[in-house]
Amino acid sequence: MAELINFIGTAVESEDDLNLTLIRSEGAMLLGKKTRGYGEGKLVLPGGKSRHFVSSMGIGILPYDGEAAREATEESGISIVPGQLAQVAMLYVSTEEDTKIIRVYETHLSRTDVSASEEFSELSWQDEETLPYDNMPEDYRLWLPHVLAGYAVTGFFETDRDALVVTTLYRQRLQPLERAELITQQGA
Numbered sequence: 473m474a475e476l477i478n479f480i481g482t483a484v485e486s487e488d489d490l491n492l493t494l495i496r497s498e499g500a501m502l503l504g505k506k507t508r509g510y511g512e513g514k515l516v517l518p519g520g521k522s523r524h525f526v527s528s529m530g531i532g533i534l535p536y537d538g539e540a541a542r543e544a545t546e547e548s549g550i551s552i553v554p555g556q557l558a559q560v561a562m563l564y565v566s567t568e569e570d571t572k573i574i575r576v577y578e579t580h581l582s583r584t585d586v587s588a589s590e591e592f593s594e595l596s597w598q599d600e601e602t603l604p605y606d607n608m609p610e611d612y613r614l615w616l617p618h619v620l621a622g623y624a625v626t627g628f629f630e631t632d633r634d635a636l637v638v639t640t641l642y643r644q645r646l647q648p649l650e651r652a653e654l655i656t657q658q659g660a
Contacts, residue, residue: 492574496600501603502597503598504516504593514608568631611639615641618643625644626642641654642654
């Protein structure tokens, strides 16, 4: 017999469980210039912190694609619903303080007009062939081209004051399923 779960209070945002959404359309992808937090002043994908709820039965974690859809909708104004997203990357970023888990999701939609939000001072469609990697966080240059080429990516990054010092990156084709391939290992 299923029990009804009663949530206590409002959602609590996780500081170390994050998501990004790659919104693609007609050879372009959506990027915004971040106004605060990680990547401030850089072009980044929509995304943010996953939320958790405390219930009478413990901690409740919402489905991860639901959190990614919520964040992408809030930041882009494009209606994205869970089920339209496929997970394409899992990134582990270790800083001096902790390790963050970043799930990257992808969706293909018809291109629509977008406008800036509290998170982005600019939001625009960028041609995938000429992405401005110099204006993006350093790690995007390492994993994003592989995702755009159709690979699932798992990345491990160690940083020192936001600079990458150790990087290990694997990619894998999922259709048909192939072995994971080590594509980058730097540092250590």
